[in-house]
Amino acid sequence: MFKTLTATASLIGLSLFAAPVLADTYKIGLSAEPYPPFYSPDAAGEWSGWEIDFIDELCNRLEAKCELAPVAWEGIIPALKTGKIDMIIGSMSITPERAEQIAFSDKYYASPTGIVALKSSDVQPTAEGVEGAYLGIQSGTNQEQYARKHFADTANLKVYQTLNEELQDLVAGRLDAVVADTLAVQTFINSETGQSCCEYRGAVASDAELMSEGIGVGLRQGDTELKERVNAAIEAMRADGTYEDITAPYFDFDIYGG
Incomplete structure (x- = not known):
């Protein structure tokens, strides 16, 4: 059920990410259950959606090949911690409880x-x-x-x-x-x-202990260099207009938030 994404780096990606590639291939964990419009498979098992486009662009900028690895949601953090996947990019909210177990990138969208x-x-x-x-x-x-x-x-x-x-x-x-x-x-x-x-x-009313600080890429706590590169890629997407280009086919309003 893995889908290999393209890994042709943009000129911007080449200039920003000249550091050595950290891995030949990253396995990207997301929920096995469809979550449109962010990600869902068709009858042939091919995934599409806003988050799939985001993953594709992120991996381009990391100059790495990525494979989608669908995982039952309740087991996705254990899968990351045990090395079965390398990143979670599946609309995972950044919460204090999760942050005790894994690291998060900067947010890449937000939703109440x-x-x-x-x-x-x-x-x-x-x-x-x-x-x-x-x-x-x-x-x-x-x-x-x-x-x-x-x-x-x-x-x-x-x-x-x-x-x-x-x-x-x-x-x-x-x-x-x-x-x-x-x-x-x-x-x-x-x-x-x-x-x-x-x-x-x-x-609903806010709850600081439970409410999300946004949606972030889930990473192992020791993967500090990868976290820095993911954050830089997100920032670059926002700065050069690529983030808006990815978002326009799916939403007619700002999903990044303040």
């Missing part, structure tokens, strides 16, 4: 946690606003942690392996709402199905 609800419900993104509601949450995410901390006393939580499964049950009326990454549900919200049944009710 929010609630999408059935139009027929009166769900709002507060503990009082979800009272008695059936809420979908994805296993192993910071949205799950947030919901368990703030909503478990008032709502009925149902855990899913993928966001797509949550949204399917929401459309079917088996859930009143889902707690999810706001950018990840944009495609659904803007779809004909999403617009007919559901609406975005807003972001």
